[in-house]
Every structure is written in C-alpha cells, then in structure tokens.
Amino acid sequence: MPTPEFIKELRKDIGHKPLFLPGVTAVVLRRTDHDGAPLPSPEVLLVRRSDNGRWSVTSGILEPGEEPGSSAAREVLEETGIESRPVRVAGVSDHGQVRYPNGDECWFTDIAFEMEYLSGEPVIGDDESTDVAWFPVDALPEPFVEPHRERIQWALETGAPTRFR
Structure with a gap:
C-alpha cells in the first residue's frame, strides 16, 4: 500500500x-448471483498484490479521524471499484512486527470486517494490485496471504461474535 501522508510526516521525526x-481488513462476500439466486459457494473479492504476487483480501491503514467501517469500504472502493458496506466486525488481531525494505518498522492492530457486496465490477484501482477477481471461498488461488484465510473464515460465520486473538 502507498504510505499515507500522515505517516510520511511522522517518519520525518521518528525515522x-x-x-x-x-489497520482494517475488508472481507467482501458475494452470496447471490446478479439475479439474487444463492451461489453454490459464497465468493470473496480478492486482489493480487503487486509487492509480493500473493492474493489477499483488501486491507489498509485508517486515516486520522476516519471510522474503521468507513475505512474498510473506502479501501475496497479505491483498490477494486466495488461498492460494499460493513456488516460486522469479524475479528480483531495483531499482525506482529513488520519491517519494510527501507527499514521502517510497524505494528498493526487489524480490525477485520465482514463486508456485503453492493455493486460494481472488479477493476484494478491503483498500483497496489496486479489483478482483482471474485473466487469461491472453497477454491482460493495460490499463492495466498495466509493470515487472510482465517479472516475469510471469520467473515463466513455470519452472526458469530467477534473473534479476538
């Protein structure tokens, strides 16, 4: 993901x-076809990341003052062209420490949302992705961002309480 401007400003002071x-993870699920008939298997919207070639659900960093659910919907729209809405918080977890090639270090607390598909056709929205598509949840493509498998499972548990790790 491109580094948000507020983080670039912080990095000037803290190196x-x-x-x-x-952070937010948006698991956009499509459970019916265009005519409203149930799909044999729910589909999940995935992007293929340009930095490592792995498939993943959409994720991003909250902007200052932004609501988490709004952030998840914004990230999905920016990266895929899909309109979606948050249904519920499916899980909250820690990503652990991330060290980027330039030496920057971050710890992310992730809020994973079950998102409902509203409209649109998938398109590559920026240079963060090389592909975007719907996949049946029981036939995820490889290579895949492993922690996102768990987040997809959390989102599929419609009505389940939020998971905390």
Whole structure:
C-alpha cells in the first residue's frame, strides 16, 4: 500500500522506529448471483498484490479521524471499484512486527470486517494490485496471504461474535 501522508510526516521525526498503527481488513462476500439466486459457494473479492504476487483480501491503514467501517469500504472502493458496506466486525488481531525494505518498522492492530457486496465490477484501482477477481471461498488461488484465510473464515460465520486473538 502507498504510505499515507500522515505517516510520511511522522517518519520525518521518528525515522525508522516502530509505529503502532490501526489497520482494517475488508472481507467482501458475494452470496447471490446478479439475479439474487444463492451461489453454490459464497465468493470473496480478492486482489493480487503487486509487492509480493500473493492474493489477499483488501486491507489498509485508517486515516486520522476516519471510522474503521468507513475505512474498510473506502479501501475496497479505491483498490477494486466495488461498492460494499460493513456488516460486522469479524475479528480483531495483531499482525506482529513488520519491517519494510527501507527499514521502517510497524505494528498493526487489524480490525477485520465482514463486508456485503453492493455493486460494481472488479477493476484494478491503483498500483497496489496486479489483478482483482471474485473466487469461491472453497477454491482460493495460490499463492495466498495466509493470515487472510482465517479472516475469510471469520467473515463466513455470519452472526458469530467477534473473534479476538
């Protein structure tokens, strides 16, 4: 993901030291076809990341003052052209420490949302992705961002309480 401007400003003061950042993961599910008939298997919207070639659900960093659910919907729209809405918080977890090639360090606390598909056709929205498509949840493509498998499972548990790790 491109580095948000507010983080670039912080980095001027703190250099590569660890930042604690809130992130969102948006698991957009499509359970019916265009005519409203149930799909044999729910589909999940995935992007193929340009940085590592792995498929994943959409994720990003909250902007200052932004609501988490709005952030998830914004990230999906920016990266895929799909309109969606948050249904519920499916899980909250820690990504652990991330060290980027330039030396920057971050710790992300992730809020994973079950998102409902509203409209649109998938398109590559920016240079963060090389592909975007719907996949049946029981036939995810490879290579895949492993922690996102768990987040997809959480989102599929419609009505389940939020998971905390």
